[in-house]
Amino acid sequence: MDHLDHLEAESIHIFREVAAQAARPVMLYSIGKDSSVMLHLALKAFHPDRPRFPLLHVDTTWKFAEMIRFRDARVRQLGLDLIVQVNEQGVRDGVGPFSHGADRHTEVMKTEALIQALDKGGFDAAFGGARRDEEASRSKERILSFRSRAHQWDVKKQRPEMWSLYNGRVNPGESVRVFPLSNWTELDVWRYVRRENIPVVPLYFASKRPVVERQGSLIMVDDERMPLRPEERVQHRTVRFRTLGCYPLTGAIESEAASVDAIIEEMAASRTSERQGRLIDRPDGTSMEAKKRAGYF
Amino acid sequence: MAASPKPSEQSHVRMMMCGSVDDGKSTLLGRMLLDCGAVFDDQLHRLSDESRRYGTTGKDRIDPALLLDGLADERQQGITIDVAYRYFATRRRAFIVADTPGHEQYTRNMATAASTAELAVLLVDVRKGLVAQTRRHMHIVQLLGVRRLVLAINKMDLAAFSEAAYRAVDQQFAAFAEERGIDDFVSVPVSALSGDNVVVRSSSMPWFDGPTLLDALEAPERSRLDAAGPARFPVQMVCRPDSSFRGFQGTVRGGSLSVGQRLIALPSGRQASIARVTTMDGDLEVAAAGRAVTLVLDDEIDIVRGDVLAPVEARPEVADQFTAHMVWMDEQPMLPGRRYLLRIGARTVNVQVTDIKYRIDVESQRKLAARTLSSNDIAVCNLSLDQAVPFDPYRVNRDTGGFIFIDPETNATLGCGMIDHSLRRSSNVHRQAMRIDRAARSAQNRHRPCILWFTGLSGAGKSTVADAVEQRLFSMGCRTMSLDGDNVRQGLNRDLGFTVEDRVENIRRVAEVARLMLDAGLITLVSFISPFRSERELARSLAGDGTFLEIFVDAPLRVCEERDPKGLYRKARSGSIPNFTGIGSPYEAPTDPELRLQTDRSDVESLAERVIALLAQRGVIDP
Numbered sequence: 012m013d014h015l016d017h018l019e020a021e022s023i024h025i026f027r028e029v030a031a032q033a034a035r036p037v038m039l040y041s042i043g044k045d046s047s048v049m050l051h052l053a054l055k056a057f058h059p060d061r062p063r064f065p066l067l068h069v070d071t072t073w074k075f076a077e078m079i080r081f082r083d084a085r086v087r088q089l090g091l092d093l094i095v096q097v098n099e100q101g102v103r104d105g106v107g108p109f110s111h112g113a114d115r116h117t118e119v120m121k122t123e124a125l126i127q128a129l130d131k132g133g134f135d136a137a138f139g140g141a142r143r144d145e146e147a148s149r150s151k152e153r154i155l156s157f158r159s160r161a162h163q164w165d166v167k168k169q170r171p172e173m174w175s176l177y178n179g180r181v182n183p184g185e186s187v188r189v190f191p192l193s194n195w196t197e198l199d200v201w202r203y204v205r206r207e208n209i210p211v212v213p214l215y216f217a218s219k220r221p222v223v224e225r226q227g228s229l230i231m232v233d234d235e236r237m238p239l240r241p242e243e244r245v246q247h248r249t250v251r252f253r254t255l256g257c258y259p260l261t262g263a264i265e266s267e268a269a270s271v272d273a274i275i276e277e278m279a280a281s282r283t284s285e286r287q288g289r290l291i292d293r294p295d296g297t298s299m300e301a302k303k304r305a306g307y308f
Numbered sequence: 309m310a311a312s313p314k315p316s317e318q319s320h321v322r323m324m325m326c327g328s329v330d331d332g333k334s335t336l337l338g339r340m341l342l343d344c345g346a347v348f349d350d351q352l353h354r355l356s357d358e359s360r361r362y363g364t365t366g367k368d369r370i371d372p373a374l375l376l377d378g379l380a381d382e383r384q385q386g387i388t389i390d391v392a393y394r395y396f397a398t399r400r401r402a403f404i405v406a407d408t409p410g411h412e413q414y415t416r417n418m419a420t421a422a423s424t425a426e427l428a429v430l431l432v433d434v435r436k437g438l439v440a441q442t443r444r445h446m447h448i449v450q451l452l453g454v455r456r457l458v459l460a461i462n463k464m465d466l467a468a469f470s471e472a473a474y475r476a477v478d479q480q481f482a483a484f485a486e487e488r489g490i491d492d493f494v495s496v497p498v499s500a501l502s503g504d505n506v507v508v509r510s511s512s513m514p515w516f517d518g519p520t521l522l523d524a525l526e527a528p529e530r531s532r533l534d535a536a537g538p539a540r541f542p543v544q545m546v547c548r549p550d551s552s553f554r555g556f557q558g559t560v561r562g563g564s565l566s567v568g569q570r571l572i573a574l575p576s577g578r579q580a581s582i583a584r585v586t587t588m589d590g591d592l593e594v595a596a597a598g599r600a601v602t603l604v605l606d607d608e609i610d611i612v613r614g615d616v617l618a619p620v621e622a623r624p625e626v627a628d629q630f631t632a633h634m635v636w637m638d639e640q641p642m643l644p645g646r647r648y649l650l651r652i653g654a655r656t657v658n659v660q661v662t663d664i665k666y667r668i669d670v671e672s673q674r675k676l677a678a679r680t681l682s683s684n685d686i687a688v689c690n691l692s693l694d695q696a697v698p699f700d701p702y703r704v705n706r707d708t709g710g711f712i713f714i715d716p717e718t719n720a721t722l723g724c725g726m727i728d729h730s731l732r733r734s735s736n737v738h739r740q741a742m743r744i745d746r747a748a749r750s751a752q753n754r755h756r757p758c759i760l761w762f763t764g765l766s767g768a769g770k771s772t773v774a775d776a777v778e779q780r781l782f783s784m785g786c787r788t789m790s791l792d793g794d795n796v797r798q799g800l801n802r803d804l805g806f807t808v809e810d811r812v813e814n815i816r817r818v819a820e821v822a823r824l825m826l827d828a829g830l831i832t833l834v835s836f837i838s839p840f841r842s843e844r845e846l847a848r849s850l851a852g853d854g855t856f857l858e859i860f861v862d863a864p865l866r867v868c869e870e871r872d873p874k875g876l877y878r879k880a881r882s883g884s885i886p887n888f889t890g891i892g893s894p895y896e897a898p899t900d901p902e903l904r905l906q907t908d909r910s911d912v913e914s915l916a917e918r919v920i921a922l923l924a925q926r927g928v929i930d931p
Contacts (some may be wrong), residue, residue, distance in 0.1 A: 013318055016598070027558070028654070054559075143393045173420055173724045174423045175424075177562075178712065181719060196395045
């Protein structure tokens with residue numbers, strides 16, 4: 012077995028273990044490459060049965076339109092249950108990244124919406140596609156991350172994980188967040204996408220797209236809601252995305268990589284980390300940890 | 309990560325780093341990530357920013373250790389407080405590194421990291437040589453079955469890159485390794501801060517002709533532990549998408565499984581052969597160790613989650629009593645006799661530690677006596693499970709020989725253990741199946757047997773209510789027995805005091821006696837303070853379904869103290885009785901009792917009537 016075989020087997024083991032222990036599992040599906048790989052692994056884990064849990068997409072209403080199209084096509088094709096959660100109060104209050112800033116938008120439309128969905132569904136286990144190599148505070152995250160009734164993450168209450176034994180037992184109202192891709196790196200993900208022919212959103216591949224330069228990032232003008240500043244003008248450049256999220260908060264990179272092979276080749280030469288394009292992680296080195304304490308994935 | 313394009317055949321290595329903060333462990337790992345190209349420019353930029361703010365390497369010098377410290381708390385304290393996982397790869401291998409703290413009280417983190425590692429890097433400061441902590445690390449690493457060691461002798465730059473200094477530590481280690489029976493090791497002189505012999509060969513140590521640290525890590529392993537030994541398949545799930553398919557899902561732990569192979573399901577002992585090994589990518593002829601697959605058998609035998617499938621000719625043992633090495637991880641001490649949950653493979657059972665044989669001082673290797681285990685203690689214990697489970701000794705198979713302890717109330721993971729062997733008494737002492745059993749005995753009575761467990765503070769009125777209930781039952785012609793705390797403590801339990809451990813044992817014995825009474829067909833009234841929830845739950849699980857009724861005799865502490873029928877509260881308040889429940893020792897009130905009686909609100913007669921009504925409602929007695 013090579014490295015990818017080991018990673019695959021570990022993820023499948025985690026899926027099965029949690030599905031067997033939890034009363035109401037759910038899988039967070041954020042449409043990106045990690046979610047695509049996670050979904051593929053879930054299909055493998057339960058084959059020839061289907062995963063007996065729904066997918067949950069927290070829709071901030073600011074995702075790239077192409078992501079939503081991909082999501083709907085994929086779910087239809089696989090015949091899976093999908094829950095789409097939108098924070099309706101946030102919509103009524105007109106919360107968005109342009110009007111309220113990245114932090115407030117993320118808190119209301121992402122973290123709050125997620126908690127609403129988890130409470131509404133009474134889910135006691137939620138799979139997420141986060142990886143430990145993404146960010147420093149993630150590197151200490153458990154594969155099963157225990158959350159209190161208030162969805163809070165308490166470093167002191169995290170359970171030691173020994174061997175392949177995962178303790179997913181919770182009392183009513185408590186839950187675990189489960190990260191089957193914990194030990195995968197960004198490169199592992201792309202190599203696995205190639206090996207398994209996993210469909211991903213076309214935004215990952217280079218193409219001519221309308222972008223503006225803003226604070227050193229290339230922001231794609233995905234719809235008419237994006238207000239242009241006087242000095243800004245829309246340019247058509249060949250770009251792609253390393254991560255996908257809300258379009259106003261996701262910087263594109265200039266790239267000619269139009270296939271998975273080309274992406275892998277580009278990564279070998281790349282000198283920047285994938286989260287660099289994400290505007291929400293910028294303020295300081297520990298911002299992810301503060302968000303996690305509040306219930307962020 | 310960014311350094312080299314990788315061919316698809318890249319092997320997978322899990323390793324751990326051990327050493328103390330002062331040995332420069334974070335610096336070494338940070339250096340490996342930097343030199344293997346696993347650090348991106350934006351991270352490097354942030355690193356140089358942070359080196360100025362928090363760094364300990366002086367102005368304008370990058371502190372690689374800061375790459376690794378993820379949590380805000382740690383940066384402020386300047387120490388690593390948990391297990392962190394790092395990733396880097398070379399052309400040939402992808403490494404998953406568990407970075408563990410060297411700080412004294414974190415034995416449990418080391419054990420966690422070691423549980424999945426095949427290889428350990430031990431870091432020592434060349435100027436100090438092997439210190440007590442190095443021995444501690446080696447002990448834990450060996451205990452958890454890590455067979456390959458790489459000794460990184462660090463800070464060579466501070467010893468003028470002296471060959472003699474390196475040789476002295478190397479020889480010291482070789483002697484120690486021999487004493488401990490470690491034969492698979494190599495040592496490398498390095499400077500983590502400057503990178504000498506880490507990834508790049510040092511020009512300052514031309515006298516050294518061994519491998520660099522990275523070369524040592526890339527060397528092929530002699531044998532993989534997980535591929536040796538017979539196959540084990542702990543069943544995680546039964547897959548039944550429709551009536552035509554029934555498969556068993558799990559991961560092959562050790563050995564390999566092939567189509568046609570005859571398997572035995574344990575603990576049931578039923579047999580069948582493998583008809584198919586299925587995956588989403590198609591059927592396989594052979595499933596190698598580590599593969600996650602779905603097995604279809606040729607015969608419809610009953611198999612559930614937690615069962616272990618194994619070759620009939622090389623089956624694991626099945627037992628309910630073991631000797632095991634344990635590592636305790638929780639702040640609350642481990643108490644022998646207390647009920648915990650044990651998870652082994654996909655199976656969860658009730659467990660009690662029956663005996664702490666000895667605790668091990670990891671520095672001196674001395675065996676010490678112990679009555680309880682505290683956080684980070686390592687000990688050899690005897691365990692008793694409430695059902696027999698399939699297992700292998702840990703040295704044979706880590707996955708079927710390692711277990712965790714779980715708190716039945718909070719569900720926290722409390723500790724872990726490694727099975728050494730089963731206890732002979734469990735395989736040779738079989739339960740005698742008697743022809744006259746509980747059902748037969750109770751058929752002679754006009755009532756069903758049950759246990760009425762009265763719990764509450766001293767002075768709450770347990771014995772008074774129990775006495776009134778028993779008088780009523782007796783007059784109705786029921787056969788009863790009463791077990792009272794004070795009375796039992798003068799006989800059966802007179803060797804026990806009032807420490808937490810003794811209270812646990814006190815209740816365990818009473819629970820066992822009550823179960824015997826139950827088998828005798830009696831309605832048994834137990835009046836014990838029984839302050840801890842977990843022991844009451846133990847008594848409930850011993851009794852079996854529907855035969856255990858927990859009655860919470862509830863009165864406020866203030867009321868009990870006013871009543872003070874035995875003058876005990878007065879003594880406790882004056883300090884002459886330590887560990888008195890409610891004063892110096894906690895009382896954990898039942899969360900979901902069958903009945904709650906508030907003795908400060910009603911009289912004894914009406915409370916006794918409520919107990920009788922409960923018995924009628926549960927069908928113990930005819931109304």
